[in-house]
Amino acid sequence: MRIIIPLLGGVALLAVAPTADAQVSPELKAQCGSCHALEKPANPTVDRLWSRKGPDLWYAGDKFNKPWLVNWLQKPTPIRPGGVLWFNHAKPGEPRDTLDTASVPKHPSFDTATATKMADALMTLKSGLVAPDLFKPEGANPQMGKLAFTKLRGCVACHQSAPGEGGLSGPQLYDAGARLQPSYVFAYTQDPQKFDRYIWMPRLTLSDQDLTRITAYVTSLGKEGAQ
Structure with a gap:
């Protein structure tokens, strides 16, 4: 298994009119604000990326499907096998993709009512x-997307499409069909630096056809009959 930290990408490809920032509730700040950015950083830095405790949530309403959020907040399971920064949990003296998963901090769990309230707030x-x-699903070919993901575009170097199959430097994607909104997958894959200028996921300058295929494949994962 290999882990690759690619070079940074560059210019945005997709222009969407910005919306006003949602007001972050005090309750959400109290529960999540110590580990996650709930508002877009005004001046993001490399140091912020290396020091954050959890992934940014200021675009959670674009990213997640609410039913998944409600369930996950009650029974959290690892999304990033090595935590936010995998190399912090690499076992000394062993290959860099050998992780001490026991050292990865556990996410707190919440009761149903609290999880639902938090999910409602995050979706705003x-x-x-x-x-x-x-994302336009018409004519999308998930099997061609699988070929792009696993062979042609190198996504599998950083992401797992099935448990134990793929890299560890990015979040696993084998439940992406339940977790992620297709248009978010398309937009983030198209230009990750639009969300964080210093994030290490590369902008690959993919065609719309490639983006559609990859999105169709990724958002099929975890669904019944997915290959």
């Missing part, structure tokens, strides 16, 4: 970077 957080109908 929008970036203005994702048009809801950006």
